[in-house]
């Protein structure tokens with residue numbers, strides 16, 4: 001690489017670096033066989049990536065969701081108690097998962113609004129990754145500027161830390177019997193710097209059906225904003241509707257000054 005860099009101008013060398021990193025990422029969604037979606041609340045994956053999930057499961061890819069919090073704060077109604085809402089939202093997520101062909105749902109049950117990127121939560125996710133053995137982990141982008149929701153920031157950080165450390169043998173005790181597992185890709189949604197725009201026009205109706213299954217959260221304005229954003233992303237690739245992701249390899253996400261621009 002040094003020989004190459006020394007012969008090129010700065011701009012050419014950066015371009016060569018980025019192309020090298022992009023090589024493996026460009027066909028990530030075509031290569032995956034098992035995907036784990038780490039979401040802060042029931043409904044986040046369906047809203048942000050439900051089209052992709054439907055596209056993957058229709059191709060026979062195994063998809064599982066792990067929901068970190070119980071979703072108990074998702075109401076403006078003072079009469080609706082968090083414990084009751086958490087149960088309602090669990091049923092809603094089960095229905096949405098059935099619609100999208102997601103077979104496995106795991107619930108970690110942290111309190112909504114209070115998720116922190118703790119060592120305990122990271123270890124729980126490493127166990128899950130080693131058990132499920134996904135090629136890809138999907139999560140909200142924790143570096144979304146101005147993201148105020150602590151659960152979204154924490155979920156993204158936890159997901160990628162767990163994806164990174166799952167390959168390190170001693171990140172949880174080997175005596176637990178779960179073998180180290182390298183995660184090949186992470187994909188972030190609600191990202192400012194997408195590098196993979198996925199045409200999901202064919203899966204728009206099934207996605208919106210799944211979004212509407214989250215009845216306790218549903219508002220016509222939500223559906224309109226989801227559709228408008230997907231239309232907007234679609235314009236980037238000349239499709240009716242698209243979803244946008246930042247795809248990286250977890251090992252590119254350490255001491256790498258180019259990751260932001262890949």
Ligand SMILES: [Zn+2]
Pocket residue numbers: 040041044152
């Ligand atoms: Zn959320």
